[in-house]
Amino acid sequence: MFDIKWIRENAAAFDQALAKRGYEASAARLISLDESRRSHIGKLQEAQERRNAASKEIGKAKGSGDDARAQELIEEVAQIKAFIQSGEEEERKLTADLEAAMAVIPNLPHDDVPVGADEAENVLLKTHGEKPVFRFNEAPKEHFDLGEALNGMDFSTAAKLSGSRFVVLKGQIARLERALGQFMIDLHTREHGYTEVSPPLLVHGDPLYGTGQLPKFEEDLFRTATDHYLIPTAEVPLTNLVAGEIIAEDQLPLRVSALTYCFRSEAGSAGRDTRGMLRQHQFQKCELVSVTRPEDSLNELERMLGCAEKVLQELGLHYRVMTLCTGDMGFGARKTYDIEVWLPGQDAYREISSCSVCGDFQARRMNARFRPAGSKQLLHVHTLNGSGIAVGRALIAVLENYQNGDGTIAVPDVLRPYMGGLEQIG
Incomplete structure (x- = not known):
């Protein structure tokens, strides 16, 4: 297994090492999977922040007697909660996809290992x-x-x-x-x-x-x-x-x-x-x-x-x-x-x-x-x-x-x- 952060920072070296083992370049594919996962995690974090803020606003709306606004916020929080629940499942899938892709890639050879086919x-x-x-x-x-x-x-x-x-x-x-x-x-x-x-x-x-x-x-x-x-x-x-x-x-x-x-x-x-x-x-x-x-x-x-x-x-x-x-x-x-x-x-x-x-x-x-x-x-x-x-x-x-x-x-x-x-x- 590999450190995806290291692959992002050393994509060319990663692919060159795989080429020595006769494997196709994989850095771009792995980085793309990781970017999708990270982008989705970012959306989940934003949703969680908005849910927390909206929950506080509900209390304020009720305290000021603005029941209509409070109801709007309650419905918004319910929608965000549903998004987060499905989004967490998607995050697990995206993480599993990345790990599965890395799990079948062989280890990288040391620099002093002779390069050869068989x-x-x-x-x-x-x-x-x-x-x-x-x-x-x-x-x-x-x-x-x-x-x-x-x-x-x-x-x-x-x-x-x-x-x-x-x-x-x-x-x-x-x-x-x-x-x-x-x-x-x-x-x-x-x-x-x-x-x-x-x-x-x-x-x-x-x-x-x-x-x-x-x-x-x-x-x-x-x-x-x-x-x-x-x-x-x-x-x-x-x-x-x-x-x-x-x-x-x-x-x-x-x-x-x-x-x-x-x-x-x-x-x-x-x-x-x-x-x-x-x-x-x-x-x-x-x-x-x-x-x-x-x-x-x-x-x-x-x-x-x-x-x-x-x-x-x-x-x-x-x-x-x-x-x-x-x-x-x-x-x-x-x-x-x-x-x-x-x-x-x-x-x-x-x-x-x-x-x-x-x-x-x-x-x-x-x-x-x-x-x-x-x-x-x-x-x-x-x-x-x-x-x-x-x-x-x-x-x-x-x-x-x-x-x-x-x-x-x-x-x-x-x-x-x-x-x-x-x-x-x-």
């Missing part, structure tokens, strides 16, 4: 580690071949239970997934200073509006008969912990983390990654959310990226970090880093974490503010979110990078305490 124009920031060298002659296998051969992944039974894009994990593969999630949440809470939260997985529409999933991306969500939504990411409940709140400056930054299931309809992804676990309707993710002062948010983004990277470093996985271009960023982001892990079975890098700074975009939608020390002024906080990391994709990466020629899987050292000391699966 993922092909993302920019490599850095790489870590080396691609694994295998001691067997065959090409490395993909995770689903490995998992099915170990009787640890069952896609056909999952399809019978729930349809496509689900999986049943069993035995040591299921335990490995659990170990990964526990390792991540322990790392972020014990070493990175995040507070663990166990949030609801069902939310109303307001939290989804606050973080930007609604109204634009409703088709990507699962909605229940009770008008709840299954969370697409724990970013939604975690960020909305501060919705409608006024936070003391000494409470910032707030850093919270949650290991939850996430649910996505994968609308628009028909035909993509249909085999295996890369793109599921239900998956686990360890989410990181930070709430900061405006001047701290860019540094917090770098810190969050480092926290997510540490997971992959501890797992001994090769990865690269990409700075997303304007055309590939998420709706609410001002700047985003994607971490892409190397998957030898696919012979490709695939996204495993995305870390974004949103500025005050979400805070305005949620009305989340803080009071600077020694000041009466209230300012909107800045919010950040990141994957720390996607558990299912980490499972894929471990299976493919730690595979042996006989189909067994070596357990990374850092996960062995969570696996009861097990060194190998299979």
Whole structure:
């Protein structure tokens, strides 16, 4: 969400920033909607002032015995009252029209974000580690071949239970997934200073509006008969912990983390990654959310990226970090880093974490503010979110990078305490 006052004062800059994201100029349309709303509010205020003045005149007319004038004024006040009642409804409509128009416009990118149309124009920031060298002659296998051969992944039974894009994990593969999630949440809470939260997985529409999933991306969500939504990411409940709140400056930054299931309809992804676990309707993710002062948010983004990277470093996985271009960023982001892990079975890098700074975009939608020390002024906080990391994709990466020629899987050292000391699966 945007400050319409800022748009009025910076219309050209607003449209130029939207153009970088491939969106049409919108300042003139938004300003026109705001002018209509402000003009109507002005008429309401004038009517209210006239009603107050006429009410006083009624008393004077009655006091002087001018009953005819008093009756005229009574009729005038009745007409003004009717106008105000209908006018207040019109004001709400005009305000809603303006908010609806702004609600579907994406956040403006930071100046240092590379301009581009899609993922092909993302920019490599850095790489870590080396691609694994295998001691067997065959090409490395993909995770689903490995998992099915170990009787640890069952896609056909999952399809019978729930349809496509689900999986049943069993035995040591299921335990490995659990170990990964526990390792991540322990790392972020014990070493990175995040507070663990166990949030609801069902939310109303307001939290989804606050973080930007609604109204634009409703088709990507699962909605229940009770008008709840299954969370697409724990970013939604975690960020909305501060919705409608006024936070003391000494409470910032707030850093919270949650290991939850996430649910996505994968609308628009028909035909993509249909085999295996890369793109599921239900998956686990360890989410990181930070709430900061405006001047701290860019540094917090770098810190969050480092926290997510540490997971992959501890797992001994090769990865690269990409700075997303304007055309590939998420709706609410001002700047985003994607971490892409190397998957030898696919012979490709695939996204495993995305870390974004949103500025005050979400805070305005949620009305989340803080009071600077020694000041009466209230300012909107800045919010950040990141994957720390996607558990299912980490499972894929471990299976493919730690595979042996006989189909067994070596357990990374850092996960062995969570696996009861097990060194190998299979």
